[in-house]
Amino acid sequence: MAGVLLGVTGGIAAYKACTLVRLLVRAGHDVYPIITAGAERFVAAETFFALARTTQSGDPYPHLQRADLLVVAPLTANTLARLAHGLADDLLTEAALAHSGPVLVAPAMNSRMWMHPATQANVRVLLSRGVELVGPVEGELAEGEEGIGRMAEPEEILTRVEAILVAGTRTPGSLSGLRVVVSAGGTREPLDAVRYLGNRSSGRMGVALVEEAQRRGADVTLLAANLTVPAPLGITVVETPTAEDLEREALACADADVIVMAAAVADYRLPSPSASKRPKDGAPWVIELAPTTDVLRALGAARRPGQVLVGFAADGADSGLERAREKRRAKRADLFVFNDISRPDIGFDAPDNEVVLISEDGEREVGKAPKSVIAAAILDEAERVLSKR
Numbered sequence: 357m358a359g360v361l362l363g364v365t366g367g368i369a370a371y372k373a374c375t376l377v378r379l380l381v382r383a384g385h386d387v388y389p390i391i392t393a394g395a396e397r398f399v400a401a402e403t404f405f406a407l408a409r410t411t412q413s414g415d416p417y418p419h420l421q422r423a424d425l426l427v428v429a430p431l432t433a434n435t436l437a438r439l440a441h442g443l444a445d446d447l448l449t450e451a452a453l454a455h456s457g458p459v460l461v462a463p464a465m466n467s468r469m470w471m472h473p474a475t476q477a478n479v480r481v482l483l484s485r486g487v488e489l490v491g492p493v494e495g496e497l498a499e500g501e502e503g504i505g506r507m508a509e510p511e512e513i514l515t516r517v518e519a520i521l522v523a524g525t526r527t528p529g530s531l532s533g534l535r536v537v538v539s540a541g542g543t544r545e546p547l548d549a550v551r552y553l554g555n556r557s558s559g560r561m562g563v564a565l566v567e568e569a570q571r572r573g574a575d576v577t578l579l580a581a582n583l584t585v586p587a588p589l590g591i592t593v594v595e596t597p598t599a600e601d602l603e604r605e606a607l608a609c610a611d612a613d614v615i616v617m618a619a620a621v622a623d624y625r626l627p628s629p630s631a632s633k634r635p636k637d638g639a640p641w642v643i644e645l646a647p648t649t650d651v652l653r654a655l656g657a658a659r660r661p662g663q664v665l666v667g668f669a670a671d672g673a674d675s676g677l678e679r680a681r682e683k684r685r686a687k688r689a690d691l692f693v694f695n696d697i698s699r700p701d702i703g704f705d706a707p708d709n710e711v712v713l714i715s716e717d718g719e720r721e722v723g724k725a726p727k728s729v730i731a732a733a734i735l736d737e738a739e740r741v742l743s744k745r
């Protein structure tokens with residue numbers, strides 16, 4: 357149970373903050389709402405106090421209230437700018453300046469406001485101070501437009517709140533000073549100028565690993581293979597759309613302290629795809645695929661002492677686990693993350709995962725949980741291996 361200061365600012369998504377209060381209260385947290393005048397145009401402050409089962413404080417210094425976590429959801433472009441510049445012109449921004457613990461913000465605004473260089477510069481300022489972002493996500497926006505800018509769903513915000521509170525019990529900056537490389541997404545192998553062979557990997561697992569490594573203070577590089585989710589801000593992103601690109605870029609960072617190969621890399625490719633589109637002529641199209649280089653094996657062969665190498669095995673439940681154990685040994689990886697892709701509720705393109713972490717010292721099952729929780733378990737294990745070096 358934790359004390360959570362919940363700032364709500366003036367966007368349409370303020371109504372969703374009501375659900376967030378309920379979820380936080382149900383999870384056993386003490387919530388103290390701070391509602392801006394802008395937010396009160398959408399939902400009365402009393403609604404939040406009633407849902408939080410508290411009343412507006414008669415304290416002359418309500419902004420000095422101590423809490424384990426400050427959450428601002430939704431966060432408007434206006435308050436984002438005020439937080440970035442350290443203004444203290446209302447109760448929420450005063451409380452933010454007086455708060456010394458972790459801060460999680462859930463921006464919500466029109467895509468053009470989000471993409472504006474001023475907003476992006478303000479976001480970078482907040483990230484550089486260790487503020488965590490959840491969302492915004494793509495989808496339908498209040499004014500009828502489509503794009504990035506929707507507030508993350510209250511359930512996702514709650515998951516992040518829990519992850520931050522758990523992380524608070526860990527040593528802060530446990531990966532600081534270390535370089536972590538994560539590959540994420542799924543490669544696409546061209547068949548001709550427009551067609552490709554791909555897979556269903558969204559990149560969510562890899563992105564969750566990047567966020568967790570960033571939270572632990574690492575200098576993170578993301579090798580991004582056709583992500584369907586936005587890459588986190590404040591890290592180095594290298595686009596690696598094909599297996600060949602991924603191989604080249606992964607080997608270029610082979611001296612990193614921790615390498616996590618979470619991307620689904622094609623095992624086969626067409627050696628010489630046509631530079632133009634193959635016309636449809638009704639005849640069968642016979643192609644011969646050639647195996648791609650096994651990037652993890654290449655990294656294992658080139659590994660330097662002290663480095664931690666993590667591989668993923670997406671396989672069926674039957675003998676997949678045994679195959680993953682064998683692959684870990686053969687590819688000289690320290691850790692293998694096995695997940696059963698025969699289940700539709702976990703793994704590929706799903707928000708949750710359930711894995712077995714295989715290392716030299718044994719195996720650890722991590723039950724079904726959001727990918728952020730799985731990412732934390734994987735990095736805990738990687739840190740354990742690092743500490744033995």
Ligand SMILES: Cc1cc2nc3c(=O)[nH]c(=O)nc-3n(C[C@H](O)[C@H](O)[C@H](O)COP(=O)(O)O)c2cc1C
Pocket residue numbers: 364365366367368369392393394395431432433434435436464465466469
């Ligand atoms: C109908 C309406 C919807 C709005 N929705 C948003 C929004 O989603 N995101 C945002 O950044 N600003 C939005 N605004 C603008 C903010 O309400 C405005 O910038 C206000 O000053 C924010 O104050 P606050 O950040 O102190 O709450 C909206 C304004 C109106 C009139």
